[in-house]
Amino acid sequence: MNIGGVGHGTRVTVCGASGGVGSYAVQFAKARGARVTAVCSAPNADLARRLGADAVADYKTVHFTKVVGEQDIVFDAVGRDSFGIVAPVLAPGGRYITTIPGASSVLASLASGAIRLATLGRKPSAHLVLVRANGDDLEQIAALMAQGRVKSLIDSRYPLAEARAALERSRSWRSRGKIVLEVA
Numbered sequence: 001m002n003i004g005g006v007g008h009g010t011r012v013t014v015c016g017a018s019g020g021v022g023s024y025a026v027q028f029a030k031a032r033g034a035r036v037t038a039v040c041s042a043p044n045a046d047l048a049r050r051l052g053a054d055a056v057a058d059y060k061t062v063h064f065t066k067v068v069g070e071q072d073i074v075f076d077a078v079g080r081d082s083f084g085i086v087a088p089v090l091a092p093g094g095r096y097i098t099t100i101p102g103a104s105s106v107l108a109s110l111a112s113g114a115i116r117l118a119t120l121g122r123k124p125s126a127h128l129v130l131v132r133a134n135g136d137d138l139e140q141i142a143a144l145m146a147q148g149r150v151k152s153l154i155d156s157r158y159p160l161a162e163a164r165a166a167l168e169r170s171r172s173w174r175s176r177g178k179i180v181l182e183v184a
């Protein structure tokens, strides 16, 4: 969440809050003092609250942009939305951050770079994040885990020989947290 500059009181919405990426995003944002709205289906609402979410929006009954009010960050780990859809709820200088690479997220991210420069960061912007191994980040995460402020949510475990079943579970988009492949 470094790209978002999350701090105390930052208003953050996490789409896909019950999934492998989103369950960490909710906890990282809370650990930094953000006010978090989790977007997930109703059966996962309690889970999202246990992860620390202050509010939950059930995407099956209402689009989150109708209920969240102004947000500083929308973190999208699902990719059903786009910068264009989310921009109306972003505060001046607010950020739409997606983990889903694609033509629209790449273009929006490139265009935002230029717009941010031209407007000195006063307009909302779009960002595509790709995971890169980073020792400093991992140290911070390990510290949060040691303090019990961030936990790994495990959906299921599979031996390596059942990697296909693990992949099918992943493709189902129903996982609650991470899917673990165990290597003996």
Ligand SMILES: NC(=O)c1ccc[n+]([C@@H]2O[C@H](COP(=O)([O-])OP(=O)(O)OC[C@H]3O[C@@H](n4cnc5c(N)ncnc54)[C@H](OP(=O)(O)O)[C@@H]3O)[C@@H](O)[C@H]2O)c1
Residues within 6 Å of the ligand: 015, 016, 017, 018, 019, 020, 021, 022, 039, 040, 041, 042, 043, 044, 059, 077, 078, 080, 098, 099, 100, 101, 129, 130, 131, 132, 170, 171, 172, 173, 174, 175, 176, 177, 178
């Ligand atoms: N950029 C990167 O470096 C990077 C790194 C890792 C992953 N990714 C990508 O990030 C995406 C998320 O990965 P993941 O592991 O978090 O996926 P995941 O764990 O499979 O996500 C499953 C979760 O998504 C929720 N969900 C499904 N449709 C939704 C919707 N319309 N709105 C809100 N929530 C919805 C489900 O909740 P419900 O059952 O409540 O619907 C479920 O809990 C994937 O596309 C993955 O490829 C990118």
